[in-house]
Amino acid sequence: MQNKSVFDKLGGQANIDAAVVKFYEKVLSDPSVSHYFKNTDMKKQTEMQQKFLGMAFGGPNHYTGKDMKAGHAGLGITSAAFDTIVNHLGNTLKEMGVPAEVIAEAAAVAESTRADIVEVK
Ligand code: HEM
Incomplete structure (x- = not known):
C-alpha cells in the first residue's frame, strides 16, 4: 500500500504511545542528553510527544503544544544531542519490531x- 502513512505503518496511536514511553526511558537513562530534561514534567512531556508524533506521522491532529522552535528555544540543544535523540527513537522502534524502511521514514x-530545534551547531 503505497500511500499508507507512517502513522498506519507503526500500527496507530497505541503503538506510538508505547514507543514514546520506551523512548523517554532511553533518553532519561542516557547522561549525554538526560540533563536537558532535568526541569521537565515528564508526564506532560510524554503526552505532548505522543500527540505531536501522532500528528507528524500523519495521524489525527490532537497536538495543542508549542511549535518546535518555541518548544525548544533557549535549551541550547546541540546537533549531536539531536542525533542521539533520533537514534534513541530509531532503536526504540527497532526493539518493537518495526521494519527498517519504516524506521527510516519516521527518522x-x-x-x-x-x-x-538545534541551537548549537
Ligand atoms: C526529534 C525531534 C524532536 C521532537 C519531535 C520533539 C518534540 C517535542 C515536543 C512536542 C515538546 C513539547 C512542547 C510543549 O510543551 O508545548 C518538546 C519539548 C521539549 N523537548 Fe523536544 N523534541 C525533539 C527533539 C529534542 C531534543 C534533541 C532535545 C534535547 C536533547 C529535546 C528536549 C526537549 C525538552 C527539554 C522539552 C521540554 C521543555 C520544557 O520543559 O518545557 N527535544 N519536544
Whole structure:
C-alpha cells in the first residue's frame, strides 16, 4: 500500500504511545542528553510527544503544544544531542519490531524538525 502513512505503518496511536514511553526511558537513562530534561514534567512531556508524533506521522491532529522552535528555544540543544535523540527513537522502534524502511521514514519526519530545534551547531 503505497500511500499508507507512517502513522498506519507503526500500527496507530497505541503503538506510538508505547514507543514514546520506551523512548523517554532511553533518553532519561542516557547522561549525554538526560540533563536537558532535568526541569521537565515528564508526564506532560510524554503526552505532548505522543500527540505531536501522532500528528507528524500523519495521524489525527490532537497536538495543542508549542511549535518546535518555541518548544525548544533557549535549551541550547546541540546537533549531536539531536542525533542521539533520533537514534534513541530509531532503536526504540527497532526493539518493537518495526521494519527498517519504516524506521527510516519516521527518522525523516524527526529530521524535518532539526533546523527549528538545534541551537548549537
Ligand atoms: C526529534 C525531534 C524532536 C521532537 C519531535 C520533539 C518534540 C517535542 C515536543 C512536542 C515538546 C513539547 C512542547 C510543549 O510543551 O508545548 C518538546 C519539548 C521539549 N523537548 Fe523536544 N523534541 C525533539 C527533539 C529534542 C531534543 C534533541 C532535545 C534535547 C536533547 C529535546 C528536549 C526537549 C525538552 C527539554 C522539552 C521540554 C521543555 C520544557 O520543559 O518545557 N527535544 N519536544
